[in-house]
Amino acid sequence: MxxxxxxxxxxxxxxxxxxxxxxxxxxxxxxxxxxxxxxxxxxxxxxxxxxxxxxxxxxxxxxxxxxxxxxxxxxxxxxxxxxxxxxxxxxxxxxxxxxxxxxxxSGEISRIYLNFSDPWPKNKHAKRRLTYKSFLKMYENVLVPQGEIHFKTDNQALFEFSLVSFSHYGMKLNYISLDLHNSDFEGNIMTEYEEKFSSMGHRIYRCEVQFPK
Ligand code: SAM
CATH class of the missing domain: 3.40.50.150 (Vaccinia Virus protein VP39)
Structure with missing residues (x-):
């Protein structure tokens, strides 16, 4: 931005x-x-x-x-x-x-959206990524039981990191697309960054994950 x-x-x-x-x-x-x-x-x-x-x-x-x-x-x-x-x-x-x-x-939020979050590509900055485990803990504390995170990005490395982070946290992976715009997902609403990066030919990744309890 x-x-x-x-x-x-x-x-x-x-x-x-x-x-x-x-x-x-x-x-x-x-x-x-x-x-x-x-x-x-x-x-x-x-x-x-x-x-x-x-x-x-x-x-x-x-x-x-x-x-x-x-x-x-x-x-x-x-x-x-x-x-x-x-x-x-x-x-x-x-x-x-x-x-x-x-x-x-606690329990006040039903769903959190993370769209095109800053990737913080250097390993030493991993803790700043919005899908790092300390952020997941914070989200869990304000979400309803079994609350959801819906996440989109064009950054493959951030997507891979996030899937591992969700999985290590014990979250359920309910939906994954490795190419959202060429998938059968309906009703996608594009963000500003999504419009910009998809027009440049970037592939868009998307997932829906859920806390176990
Ligand atoms: N979601 C928008 C989109 O997809 O077009 C903007 C994406 S932009 C790359 C990331 C935005 O997240 C920036 O505007 C940044 O200021 C904001 N941001 C990053 N970390 C944040 C935080 N901890 N709290 C509030 N905003 C944050």
């Missing part, structure tokens, strides 16, 4: 409290209250410019979505999409997702 400083981004984000949520620690255990219903909550970590989650929220009004993105200069584009679409079932959080347990109670 190209990180270009955007003057005024923070202020603009803060001027839409119906879409961009701050004081997130106060929301812990009360996210459904914020949405005003008891629908499932699905979270995307590293939501980027928000194409995937905006389209998912439009297509699935019975699901509550939360997009988490660390950079204000990036999530500002997701806010623009959300203002345009005016969706009640999508909220954005401008923060680093490495402390999810501070923001969500």
């Amino acid at each position: 190209r990180l270009r400083y955007k003057p005024g981004a923070k202020e603009r984000l803060m001027s839409y409290p119906q879409y961009v949520i701050y004081n997130v620690q106060e929301r812990k255990g009360k996210w459904q209250e914020l949405f005003g219903n008891d629908h499932e909550i699905h979270v995307e970590i590293g939501t980027g410019k928000g194409k995937f989650l905006t389209e998912m929220a439009k297509a699935n009004p019975h699901i509550n979505y939360i997009g988490i993105e660390a950079y204000d200069s990036v999530i500002i584009s997701a806010l623009d999409r959300l203002i345009e679409a005016d969706l009640p079932n999508l909220k954005l959080l401008n923060l680093n997702a490495n402390k999810l347990e501070d923001y969500f109670a």
Whole structure:
């Protein structure tokens, strides 16, 4: 993701409290209250410019979505999409997702999406990959029992690493595609990175995995 400083981004984000949520620690255990219903909550970590989650929220009004993105200069584009679409079932959080347990109670999230997560190719940076075992532990702590992670990437090395990480953690592999765009998977919603990399001829990998308990 190209990180270009955007003057005024923070202020603009803060001027839409119906879409961009701050004081997130106060929301812990009360996210459904914020949405005003008891629908499932699905979270995307590293939501980027928000194409995937905006389209998912439009297509699935019975699901509550939360997009988490660390950079204000990036999530500002997701806010623009959300203002345009005016969706009640999508909220954005401008923060680093490495402390999810501070923001969500145990069992509060039903599914986590990881799309085109940063690959951190050097071995010495493996712990930063969002599918490293310490992240899986954190996800398990905030997901419902047998909660799911849906993961897409064009990076073969990250995909291989992640499958091993899921497997070592004892997760169930419910779906794997080594070439999503040439598979029979229906209803795929493309992310910004997916559009970019598939147009360059990259193959897209996808899996759905589930915690055992
Ligand atoms: N998911 C989008 C897509 O597929 O088009 C963006 C992919 S981009 C390669 C990865 C994004 O994840 C970046 O915008 C980065 O800032 C964000 N990110 C990485 N680690 C994060 C974390 N721990 N918390 C929040 N955002 C994170």
